[in-house]
């Protein structure tokens with residue numbers, strides 16, 4: 001097969017990359033007070049992409065002050081209907097610049113541009129459209145007062161109010177989509193936001209910031225501060241002027257967010273890591289299940305919090321499934337994010353490459369068998385071969401730890417109780433899946449999973465209307481759907497003595 005020519009980089013993206021990438025503070029493109037910068041790289045070849053303003057406490061202070069002023073100002077007074085129009089317009093404007101967003105995302109994160117076009121950008125648009133509809137539907141309730149100790153004639157009701165200034169700190173695996181997951185519901189509920197993108201992938205958030213202004217978001221309602229997690233992220237988590245922190249990232253950093261947030265007891269929601277079980281029963285449509293299991297782990301280079309990284313296969317079809325997923329893995333096209341043929345791009349950074357290769361080494365040392373893959377691909381860029389491991393035991397690090405790369409650990413089961421024990425034998429509880437044609441079995445297994453999302457005969461199905469979040473150490477709270485407003489509003493109870 002001859003390689004197709006690479007997807008071309010639009011002039012608008014070239015122009016964007018020729019300018020310094022600054023913070024967005026109080027509606028203005030803002031360099032750091034220190035004038036310090038850091039670089040963001042293209043993981044396909046390690047080349048520098050852009051200079052990015054390196055934020056510090058000074059920028060966090062200014063952004064939080066701007067967000068507070070906007071909350072007390074025009075945004076706080078705007079009707080839900082007017083907020084809705086602006087949030088909807090954000091989605092429209094992303095759609096108009098969809099190609100720029102897709103190319104920037106591919107360049108910065110390494111994901112194939114074809115996937116960014118098909119998944120990341122359309123989903124980000126959907127998120128703004130869905131939440132634009134919520135601005136006018138965030139309701140309280142009227143509640144009877146009946147306790148004997150409070151005789152009288154009362155009218156009691158609740159109202160949902162914005163929580164205030166929200167800080168959002170996000171990971172690099174779905175940069176624009178994670179920004180949309182935070183901003184769309186936070187703004188729909190009437191909050192103002194300070195967003196810290198991941199240091200590896202600051203570009204699409206910056207373009208989104210430009211769009212926010214164009215859409216008519218008042219100054220200070222959305223602020224973006226670039227920089228490192230231990231500086232900017234930690235300063236936001238600790239800031240007394242922040243009312244709520246919404247974090248997406250690793251379980252380890254999630255715990256440090258909780259510590260930092262103690263000072264003013266700001267509200268915390270956490271979307272953390274996973275090590276999700278994916279179960280294939282012997283009675284499944286095996287072709288669909290094998291393709292689904294490959295997609296469950298290899299989509300987005302395995303850099304997906306919900307990735308199906310532990311595959312459990314019923315004994316009688318084990319050999320067939322291992323062969324099927326290994327063949328699928330070996331056939332995946334691993335290459336530059338701008339090649340239209342690529343199905344797997346590079347990992348996001350040298351650090352992530354080292355992490356994944358470290359796990360592959362540990363699997364080998366602990367006795368796992370590498371059926372396919374297992375190595376770095378090439379010496380330029382951060383590519384790893386899609387990898388299938390068998391002969392794994394529950395205590396191996398490749399089974400217990402979130403690798404966050406294209407590596408699946410496969411084991412077999414022969415009975416329901418043994419399966420459920422093994423599937424739930426993890427500190428994580430983000431997602432799980434089962435493939436079977438037996439409806440009662442599907443629901444029994446779904447009921448047994450300790451996980452926030454369960455897919456039956458499917459995987460990676462995410463929708464702005466569906467609650468998403470983790471059991472156990474995969475997080476606190478739920479994002480999306482109506483559930484997310486638990487995180488982005490305060491409930492006020494009002495009691496009137498009618499006399």
Ligand code: NAP
Nearest residue numbers: 170171172198199228229233234249250253271272273305
């Ligand atoms: P990470 O290292 O936890 O970083 C996430 C974000 O937190 C980054 O912006 C990072 O800044 C910042 N950060 C780092 N240390 C901090 C600190 N001490 N205080 C405040 N902020 C800090 O995670 P990652 O490697 O970027 O992302 C991978 C992880 O995210 C995986 O565990 C994955 O499962 C999880 N994830 C979860 C979901 C979900 O919805 N549940 C979605 C996507 C990803 P830097 O830019 O300096 O790194």
Ligand code: MG
Nearest residue numbers: 040041108200
């Ligand atoms: Mg980058």
